[in-house]
Amino acid sequence: MSGFEDADTEETVTCLQMTVYHPGYQRSGIFQSIRFFNREKLSSSEVVKFGRNSNTCHYTFQDKQVSRVQFSLQLFKKFGSSVLSFEIKNMSKKANLIVDNKELGYLNKMDLPYKCMVRFGDYQFLIEKEDGESLEFFEIQFTLSTQPLLQENNWLPEPIPECGGYSSSSTQNNSPVEMGENEW
Amino acid sequence: MEKPLTVLRVSLHHPTPGLAAFANVPQRLQHDTSPLLVGRGPDAHLRLELPHLSRRHLSLEPYLEKGSALLTFSLKALSRKSCVWVNGLTLRFLEQVTLSTVNRVTFSGIQMVVHIEGGTSLEAFVCCFHLSPSPLIDRPQAEETDEWEGVPQERPPPASGQQAPGHLGFLHGPSQPSPGRATETQLQREPPDSALHQPRWPPRASLG
Numbered sequence: 001m002s003g004f005e006d007a008d009t010e011e012t013v014t015c016l017q018m019t020v021y022h023p024g025y026q027r028s029g030i031f032q033s034i035r036f037f038n039r040e041k042l043s044s045s046e047v048v049k050f051g052r053n054s055n056t057c058h059y060t061f062q063d064k065q066v067s068r069v070q071f072s073l074q075l076f077k078k079f080g081s082s083v084l085s086f087e088i089k090n091m092s093k094k095a096n097l098i099v100d101n102k103e104l105g106y107l108n109k110m111d112l113p114y115k116c117m118v119r120f121g122d123y124q125f126l127i128e129k130e131d132g133e134s135l136e137f138f139e140i141q142f143t144l145s146t147q148p149l150l151q152e153n154n155w156l157p158e159p160i161p162e163c164g165g166y167s168s169s170s171t172q173n174n175s176p177v178e179m180g181e182n183e184w
Numbered sequence: 185m186e187k188p189l190t191v192l193r194v195s196l197h198h199p200t201p202g203l204a205a206f207a208n209v210p211q212r213l214q215h216d217t218s219p220l221l222v223g224r225g226p227d228a229h230l231r232l233e234l235p236h237l238s239r240r241h242l243s244l245e246p247y248l249e250k251g252s253a254l255l256t257f258s259l260k261a262l263s264r265k266s267c268v269w270v271n272g273l274t275l276r277f278l279e280q281v282t283l284s285t286v287n288r289v290t291f292s293g294i295q296m297v298v299h300i301e302g303g304t305s306l307e308a309f310v311c312c313f314h315l316s317p318s319p320l321i322d323r324p325q326a327e328e329t330d331e332w333e334g335v336p337q338e339r340p341p342p343a344s345g346q347q348a349p350g351h352l353g354f355l356h357g358p359s360q361p362s363p364g365r366a367t368e369t370q371l372q373r374e375p376p377d378s379a380l381h382q383p384r385w386p387p388r389a390s391l392g
Contacts, residue, residue: 044278045240045262047219076260077278084278089247091217107217107248107255107306135264135277 012132013139014084015039016073019126021145030063031144039141044084047074048140049091065121067092075138083131084138086112095120117150124149188303189214189310190246190255197295197316198234205234205294206315213311219245220311223262237292238263246309254302255309257283266292288321295320
């Protein structure tokens with residue numbers, strides 16, 4: 001019997017797909033420290049920081065407009081649920097973080113919807129979550145978009161239903177324009 | 185003028201002789217706005233010397249609820265092997281709960297009572313530790329059954345609702361509005377005086 005047949009069943013891993021856009025992505029090299037199209041595995045207990053300071057942040061943006069720590073992401077499990085969720089927290093005193101239509105001030109945090117647009121300054125992030133089984137790890141994969149993910153007034157989330165947030169498909173009609181891997 | 189720091193008055197008890205588990209616990213620990221890690225490992229901000237403790241056992245994370253000027257704290261269980269009991273709730277790996285003004289926490293035989301005194305500084309918070317030779321919480325793990333009397337011990341099925349049952353009003357999802365720092369409902373759920381031994385605090389030190 002081959003080793004392949006004997007091997008343990010591989011667990012799927014929760015993954016955040018982050019498509020990023022900044023109008024100055026070409027000239028200033030702001031994303032030079034980010035490895036695009038690479039699924040990076042992180043410990044589920046890690047608080048992942050995004051910002052300018054390479055000593056404290058896991059993902060850095062080479063841009064003086066960005067705070068030393070701009071925002072953080074971390075996994076958690078809702079009480080009694082087996083599904084892993086993410087929460088996002090604004091760590092910047094200077095800029096608000098906009099998650100879909102919600103504005104987060106300094107140290108405000110919220111659950112990340114399955115699919116959402118996160119913005120600060122000229123930065124745009126389309127974040128999509130793929131569920132997995134592993135409780136030990138999660139993954140983040142970055143994709144660069146060469147076109148804006150959001151045009152002004154083009155990202156109009158549906159009114160919030162009384163019973164809760166948006167459905168994961170609620171953004172389908174407003175899908176941002178993404179460049180395919182082969183287009184740039 | 186410097187803004188006052190939020191103070192977490194933390195009483196600790198463990199039945200080891202001479203409170204050896206707390207040999208590395210300082211009287212006062214100031215921490216920035218990142219989560220404060222409690223555990224056995226070298227990266228823990230509060231290191232406790234117990235072999236059964238995980239390297240990262242739990243974290244205390246400060247954050248601001250929308251519209252609030254004072255820090256709120258959530259406690260998250262980071263141990264894959266064991267649970268953390270918080271105000272009668274059993275938290276498993278990666279589960280978290282918002283803390284209220286007075287909180288009873290037990291894990292790995294440690295009893296911890298956390299009393300939060302709000303300050304307006306958003307730069308940092310400070311923990312003041314008090315080591316108690318006597319137990320702080322009566323029947324620490326029976327709290328759950330107190331809350332669930334007559335209710336089956338099964339947890340709700342996944343995705344059956346994110347809100348805990350009404351009688352577990354301590355629990356909030358991270359983005360759910362808090363009932364406040366010490367609502368009437370929460371106070372009703374505080375244990376009787378006999379169940380919670382309030383530590384005697386030394387005179388409050390000047391902070392900041």
